[in-house]
Amino acid sequence: MTTQPDRLFAQPHSELQDFAFNEDVVRVFPDMIKRSVPGYPTIVENIGVLAAQFAQPNSVLYDLGSSLGAVTQALRRHVRTEGCRVIAVDNSHAMVERCREYLHAQDSMFQELLPVDVQEGDILALDFAPASLVALNFTLQFIEPEQRLPLLTRIRQALLPGGALILSEKLRFADEQQHALLTDLHIAFKRANGYSELEIAQKRSALENVMKPDSLEQHRERLLAAGFSQVVPWFQCLNFASLVALP
Numbered sequence: 001m002t003t004q005p006d007r008l009f010a011q012p013h014s015e016l017q018d019f020a021f022n023e024d025v026v027r028v029f030p031d032m033i034k035r036s037v038p039g040y041p042t043i044v045e046n047i048g049v050l051a052a053q054f055a056q057p058n059s060v061l062y063d064l065g066s067s068l069g070a071v072t073q074a075l076r077r078h079v080r081t082e083g084c085r086v087i088a089v090d091n092s093h094a095m096v097e098r099c100r101e102y103l104h105a106q107d108s109m110f111q112e113l114l115p116v117d118v119q120e121g122d123i124l125a126l127d128f129a130p131a132s133l134v135a136l137n138f139t140l141q142f143i144e145p146e147q148r149l150p151l152l153t154r155i156r157q158a159l160l161p162g163g164a165l166i167l168s169e170k171l172r173f174a175d176e177q178q179h180a181l182l183t184d185l186h187i188a189f190k191r192a193n194g195y196s197e198l199e200i201a202q203k204r205s206a207l208e209n210v211m212k213p214d215s216l217e218q219h220r221e222r223l224l225a226a227g228f229s230q231v232v233p234w235f236q237c238l239n240f241a242s243l244v245a246l247p
């Protein structure tokens, strides 16, 4: 389980492919996401802390779009509620394979961790069990926009009283000047983390067709339309934020 520095976009690509969560991305993903998403380590660790407040006995905690299971590992570090289990779901075969290896390593290092089931599948086709915590950590932005409300509605219906959805996303801003400022600041963040102008530009083009961020207002309205009663932002760093939505 070696993790390599992200150099995927360091050389000029004559024909840029759309960004995909494939084997190449899996190899560098921990480095890529930490250097690309301001606040990522803080968000991941605190999803575990928040989850411990919402977890209900004998219920499921979902990590949707789990990638290498960073959120699942945080849930297992913090949640001690009786009878809980984690279901981690991702539709990238390469991610799921590597995620299982990481979780086996966590199993061998710690005792009394929550049981975890890593499933390779589409979260849009998931048959949800009664859940007390659902985490969508930078996953909804990769779901087709017209599928987002139906997915959130099904998550809302699966949530038990006292549970919560934690939704982290890159944000877009309705105000053009604000959007330009935060985009520039995010580029400065990437530059400070060692990415070149070429890497930043090529990754941006590769993501253009596959990652479609919404504004905070769009998220709030859609979560309310899905049946959530409260939407509370708990973290923001530059143009990346995380919300708690209560049933």
Ligand SMILES: C[S@@+](CC[C@H](N)C(=O)[O-])C[C@H]1O[C@@H](n2cnc3c(N)ncnc32)[C@H](O)[C@@H]1O
Pocket: 021, 033, 044, 064, 065, 066, 067, 068, 069, 070, 071, 089, 090, 091, 092, 095, 121, 122, 123, 124, 136, 137, 138, 139, 142, 143
């Ligand atoms: C940015 S990554 C999520 C990062 C991860 N949650 C973390 O905290 O490290 C987005 C993930 O969502 C997965 N994904 C995208 N669409 C999906 C879908 N329809 N069903 C399941 N997984 C999906 C991708 O394969 C990718 O691993």
Ligand SMILES: O=C(O)C(=O)C[C@]1(C(=O)O)C=C[C@@H](O)C=C1
Pocket: 032, 033, 036, 037, 138, 170, 203, 204, 207, 211
């Ligand atoms: O917006 C960007 O430039 C990003 O790199 C963001 C982002 C994300 O938010 O998921 C995109 C793809 C990778 O998974 C890591 C980070």
